[in-house]
Amino acid sequence: MSEMPDRLRDGLPKPVVLETSRKTAGWGLFTPHPEPVLTVQPGACVTIKTVSWVGATVPEGPVAYFEALGVPADQVLPELLEVATIPRPEGSSCHILTGPISIEGAEPDDVLEVRVLDVSPRVPYGVHITGPDCGVLGDLLERRSTRLFRLDPEQRFYPFGGGIEIPFRPFAGIMAVAPPTSAGTVSANPPDRWGGNMDFRDLVAGSTLYLPVFQPGGMFYTGDTHGAQGHGEVSQTAIEHSMAVTVQFLVHKGGALKFPRAEDADHVWCMGIHEDLDEAMRIANREVVDYLIAVMGMRDDEAYRFSGLLADFKVAEAVNGNKVIVAEVHKDRLRPLLGGADLPVVGGGLH
Amino acid sequence: MSEMPDRLRDGLPKPVVLETSRKTAGWGLFTPHPEPVLTVQPGACVTIKTVSWVGATVPEGPVAYFEALGVPADQVLPELLEVATIPRPEGSSCHILTGPISIEGAEPDDVLEVRVLDVSPRVPYGVHITGPDCGVLGDLLERRSTRLFRLDPEQRFYPFGGGIEIPFRPFAGIMAVAPPTSAGTVSANPPDRWGGNMDFRDLVAGSTLYLPVFQPGGMFYTGDTHGAQGHGEVSQTAIEHSMAVTVQFLVHKGGALKFPRAEDADHVWCMGIHEDLDEAMRIANREVVDYLIAVMGMRDDEAYRFSGLLADFKVAEAVNGNKVIVAEVHKDRLRPLLGGADLPVVGGGLH
Numbered sequence: 001m002s003e004m005p006d007r008l009r010d011g012l013p014k015p016v017v018l019e020t021s022r023k024t025a026g027w028g029l030f031t032p033h034p035e036p037v038l039t040v041q042p043g044a045c046v047t048i049k050t051v052s053w054v055g056a057t058v059p060e061g062p063v064a065y066f067e068a069l070g071v072p073a074d075q076v077l078p079e080l081l082e083v084a085t086i087p088r089p090e091g092s093s094c095h096i097l098t099g100p101i102s103i104e105g106a107e108p109d110d111v112l113e114v115r116v117l118d119v120s121p122r123v124p125y126g127v128h129i130t131g132p133d134c135g136v137l138g139d140l141l142e143r144r145s146t147r148l149f150r151l152d153p154e155q156r157f158y159p160f161g162g163g164i165e166i167p168f169r170p171f172a173g174i175m176a177v178a179p180p181t182s183a184g185t186v187s188a189n190p191p192d193r194w195g196g197n198m199d200f201r202d203l204v205a206g207s208t209l210y211l212p213v214f215q216p217g218g219m220f221y222t223g224d225t226h227g228a229q230g231h232g233e234v235s236q237t238a239i240e241h242s243m244a245v246t247v248q249f250l251v252h253k254g255g256a257l258k259f260p261r262a263e264d265a266d267h268v269w270c271m272g273i274h275e276d277l278d279e280a281m282r283i284a285n286r287e288v289v290d291y292l293i294a295v296m297g298m299r300d301d302e303a304y305r306f307s308g309l310l311a312d313f314k315v316a317e318a319v320n321g322n323k324v325i326v327a328e329v330h331k332d333r334l335r336p337l338l339g340g341a342d343l344p345v346v347g348g349g350l351h
Numbered sequence: 352m353s354e355m356p357d358r359l360r361d362g363l364p365k366p367v368v369l370e371t372s373r374k375t376a377g378w379g380l381f382t383p384h385p386e387p388v389l390t391v392q393p394g395a396c397v398t399i400k401t402v403s404w405v406g407a408t409v410p411e412g413p414v415a416y417f418e419a420l421g422v423p424a425d426q427v428l429p430e431l432l433e434v435a436t437i438p439r440p441e442g443s444s445c446h447i448l449t450g451p452i453s454i455e456g457a458e459p460d461d462v463l464e465v466r467v468l469d470v471s472p473r474v475p476y477g478v479h480i481t482g483p484d485c486g487v488l489g490d491l492l493e494r495r496s497t498r499l500f501r502l503d504p505e506q507r508f509y510p511f512g513g514g515i516e517i518p519f520r521p522f523a524g525i526m527a528v529a530p531p532t533s534a535g536t537v538s539a540n541p542p543d544r545w546g547g548n549m550d551f552r553d554l555v556a557g558s559t560l561y562l563p564v565f566q567p568g569g570m571f572y573t574g575d576t577h578g579a580q581g582h583g584e585v586s587q588t589a590i591e592h593s594m595a596v597t598v599q600f601l602v603h604k605g606g607a608l609k610f611p612r613a614e615d616a617d618h619v620w621c622m623g624i625h626e627d628l629d630e631a632m633r634i635a636n637r638e639v640v641d642y643l644i645a646v647m648g649m650r651d652d653e654a655y656r657f658s659g660l661l662a663d664f665k666v667a668e669a670v671n672g673n674k675v676i677v678a679e680v681h682k683d684r685l686r687p688l689l690g691g692a693d694l695p696v697v698g699g700g701l702h
Contacts, residue, residue: 130655136636137655145652161653163687166660228660234636235659277628281669285487285585301496302512304481304488308586309517309579315664315676318632325666336514 012117015045015246020079020098022086025051025223028093028174028188030196032181034219036102040249045117046101047246050172050223051077053094054127054240056084069148075123077242093189095174095197095224102217103249110213111255111346112177112220118205118246119170119225125150126158126227126241134236135319149239151227158228158239166228172245173199173224173238180214188221190321191273195260198271198324199238199317201229207264210346212257220249232315255346259287263345268334270327277318280325284313288327295344296337306333363468366396366597371430371449373437376402376574379444379525379539381547383532385570387453391600396468397452398597401523401574402428404445405478405591407435420499426474428593444540446525446548446575453568454600461564462606462697463528463571469556469597470521470576476501477509477578477592485587486670500590502578509579509590517579523596524550524575524589531565539572541672542624546611549622549675550589550668552580558615561697563608571600583666606697610638614696619685621678628669631676635664639678646695647688657684 016038018024024037040046055062055076062080063073083096106112131144149158149166157165176196179186183194191198195211203209211218222245229238262269270291272284288311292303310333316324331343367389369375375388391397406413406427413431414424434447457463482495500509500517508516527547530537534545542549546562554560562569573596580589613620621642623635639662643654661684667675682694 128656128660130652130659135655135659136633137640140637140640140655141652143652145656147656160657160660164657164661164684165687166684230658230660230662230664232632232636232662232664233659234632234662234664235655237659239660277632278669278674281583281585281628281666282487285583286491289488289491301481301492301494304486304491304586305479305496305498306511306515307581308481308486308584308588309479309511309581309590310515311581311583311585313581313583313585313666313669315632315666318629318664323629333515333517336516 012248013043013045015047016040018046018048018098018101020049020051020083022082025083025096025098026086027088028095028097029089029091029185030176030179030188030194031185032179032183032215034100034178036100036217036219039102039104041104042249042251045246045248047244048098048222049122049244050098050225050242051080051083051096052225052240052242053096056080056096057094071125071148077122091187093187095188097174097188097221097223099221100178100219102219103251104217106213106218106251107216108214109254109256111252111257112211112213112218113250113252114175114209114211114220115248116203116205116207116209117248119172120244121151121155121170121227122242122244126239128239129237130235136234168227169201169204170225170227170241170243171201171203172222173197173226175209175222177211177213178215178219191317191324192322193259193273197224197320198260199229199233199320200262200324200326201231202264202269203262207262210257210261232318234318236319252346257346259283261345266331268329268331268343268345272325273322275322277323277325280323281313284325284327288329295347296334363599364394364396366398367391369397369399369449369452371400371402371434373433376434376447376449377437378439379446379448380440380442380536381527381530381539381545382536383530383534383566385451385529387451387568387570390453390455392455393600393602396597396599398595399449399573400473400595401449401576401593402431402434402447403576403591403593404447407431407447408445422476422499428473442538444538446539448525448539448572448574450572451529451570453570454602455568457564457569457602458567459565460605460607462603462608463562463564463569464601464603465526465560465562465571466599467554467556467558467560468599470523471595472502472506472521472578473593473595477590479590480588481586487585517590519578520552520555521576521578521592521594522552522554523573524548524577525573526560527572528562528564529566529570542668542675543673544610544624548575548671549611550580550584550671551613551675551677552582553615553620554613558613561608561612583669585669587670603697608697610634612696617682619680619682619694619696623676624673626673628674628676631674632664635676635678639680646698647685
C-alpha cells in the first residue's frame with residue numbers, strides 16, 4: 001500500500017527491508033537467546049513487513065477463512081500462508097512475530113530506543129474478533145463475533161455502520177526485546193518488562209519506544225499490528241491488520257530501565273505492567289516518579305506531588321494476562337525545566 | 352473572586368445562593384434520610400459557596416495553620432472557622448460538605464442531572480498535601496509535605512517552580528446524592544454508586560453529571576473543590592481550593608442508572624467504581640456497553656466491539672478506598688447514529 005513519506009526519510013539511512021517468511025518469523029514466543037534473523041548497526045532503519053495472525057490459526061487455513069469473510073484469495077498475503085504451515089510450539093501465543101533483529105553494541109543494562117517512523121497497511125482490510133471468554137467482559141457474549149473492516153480508499157477510517165467512522169491509527173501491538181535469561185522461554189501474550197504485547201495505541205508513527213535490554217544485541221521483535229483500538233483493548237482484539245513497520249534503532253549505554261517508556265512530540269509515557277491493575281498502577285506511578293527524580297532532577301516529594309497534579313493514568317491494555325497502565329505527562333509541563341530543550345526520557349549516553 | 356460569566360446566565364434562572372455555615376454544612380458523612388438545607392424546583396440554578404477542608408482538621412485551627420503557610424488571617428474564609436467548630440462525627444471523612452439540596456419531584460429510580468455552570472475560586476490560593484501513607488505510593492515519603500500554591504492573577508495557573516505551570520482547571524471533587532437506605536450512614540471518603548468523592552477532574556464548568564436517585568428529593572451535596580489534579584490523584588490530594596460551584600438541576604423520570612455518568616460537549620463518560628481496580632474496570636466496561644445498548648440501540652456484540660475499538664479507559668481516582676475508572680467515548684464517534692442531534696446520556700424522560 002503506502003510507502004514511508006519522504007519527509008521521514010530526510011537525513012535517515014535507507015531502510016533495510018525485512019520480509020516475513022518461515023526463516024524470519026514464528027509463533028508468539030520469546031526465548032532469552034534467539035538467533036537473529038538480521039543484524040544492524042545503531043542508527044539503522046528497518047522496514048519490517050509483518051503479517052497479522054488472523055486466519056493463520058484456523059483449521060481451514062487463511063485463504064478459506066478470508067474468502068468466507070468476502071476477501072478474494074489474491075488479497076491474502078502469501079507470507080501468511082507460509083507462516084501458517086510452521087508447527088505452533090507449546091506455550092506460544094497466536095501472534096506471528098517477525099525477528100529478532102540484533103542491534104550491534106546493545107548490551108544488558110542498555111536501553112534500546114525504537115523510533116517508529118512509519119506504519120503502513122499491507123492489505124486494505126482488518127478483522128476484529130470477540131466472543132465468549134474474550135476481554136474484560138468475558139461472560140457478555142454467547143457466540144463468537146467476527147467482523148471484517150475495510151479501510152476507506154484514503155486510509156482515514158473504517159466504517160463501523162450507521163455512519164460511524166473508526167479513525168485509522170495504525171501501530172504495532174507487539175514490540176519487544178528478548179527476555180532476561182532468568183525468565184526462560186515465555187509466551188508473547190502477556191506484556192512484561194521486555195515490552196511485548198503492550199497494545200499501547202499511542203505508539204503510532206512519530207512516537208518512540210524505549211525498552212530495557214536484557215541480552216546482547218537486544219533482539220527486537222515486532223508484530224500484532226493494529227489499525228484501530230481504544231485504550232484498554234477491552235473486547236480482546238483490535239482491528240487486526242497486517243502492516244509494514246519502519247523503525248530506527250538507537251542504543252543508550254547504561255540507561256538501566258526497569259519498565260518500558262515511550263514518548264511522542266507532546267508526551268512522555270511511563271508504563272506499569274502487572275497481572276493486577278492495582279499493582280500496574282503502583283508500578284506506573286513509581287516509574288513516573290523515578291523518571292522525574294532520576295532524569296528531571298526533582299526531589300522525591302516534589303516528584304510525587306507532580307505525579308498527582310500533572311500526570312494522567314490510563315489503561316493501555318487490560319486483556320492479555322498482564323495489564324498495562326500508562327502514566328502520561330505532557331511535555332509542555334516539563335519543558336521549562338530545560339529551557340525548552342529536548343526532554344530526555346531515559347538516562348545514560350546515546351551510543 | 353470571579354462571578355458566573357454572563358453567557359452562562361442567558362436563559363437560565365438567577366441562581367439561588369447557598370452559603371456554607373454550621374446550618375448548611377458538615378463533615379463528610381452521607382445519611383440516607385437527611386434534612387434538606389434548601390429545596391428547589393427542577394430547572395433551578397444554585398450557587399454553592401463551598402469551603403475546602405484544609406486547615407479545619409488541625410489542632411491549631413485554620414488561622415494559625417494558614418498563617419504558618421504565609422496566608423494572612425483576612426484571606427481565611429470565616430465559614431472555615433465556623434465549620435471547624437462542629438464536632439466531627441465518628442466515621443466521617445475530612446471533607447466539608449455543603450447541602451443537602453432537595454430537588455422537588457426527584458424520586459428513587461430517577462436520575463438527577465447536574466449541569467456544572469461555573470466553578471470559581473473564593474480565595475487566591477490552594478494547598479497540596481502528601482506524605483507517608485498518602486496515595487498510591489504510600490511508602491515513598493518519610494515526612495509529610497505540604498505546599499501552598501498561589502493562583503496567578505489571571506487565574507490561569509499555579510506556579511510549581513522551575514518555570515512549570517499547573518493549569519487552573521477547577522472542579523468539585525465531591526458531588527453526591529444521599530445513599531440508598533440499605534447502605535446506611537457512610538463516610539464521604541470512598542466514592543460509590545451515589546457519586547461522592549470521585550475526583551473526576553473533567554467535571555469542570557460546561558460538563559454535566561448524572562447521578563442515580565435513591566431518596567426522595569435526591570439530596571445533593573458538594574464540596575472538596577480542587578483547582579488542579581491529574582487523572583488518578585495519585586499523591587492523595589489535589590490542589591485543595593475553596594470554590595463557588597454553580598449548578599443547574601434537572602430530573603429524568605425513570606432513568607434508573609446503576610453508576611454515575613457524565614458528559615461534556617465532546618465526550619460521554621461512564622464510570623466504574625470499586626475498591627479493586629480490575630473490578631472497577633469491569634464495571635466501567637459494562638456501563639459503557641449498557642449505555643450503547645440501552646440508549647444508543649446497539650446489539651450486544653456490536654456494543655462490546657465498539658467499546659474495544661472506540662472507548663478509552665482512564666483512572667479518574669485511585670486513592671480513596673474505592674477507585675474510579677472512567678470509560679470515555681468521543682461524541683463525534685456516536686453523533687452519526689442520531690443525525691447530528693444531541694446525544695442522550697441516560698434513558699428516561701426529562702421531568
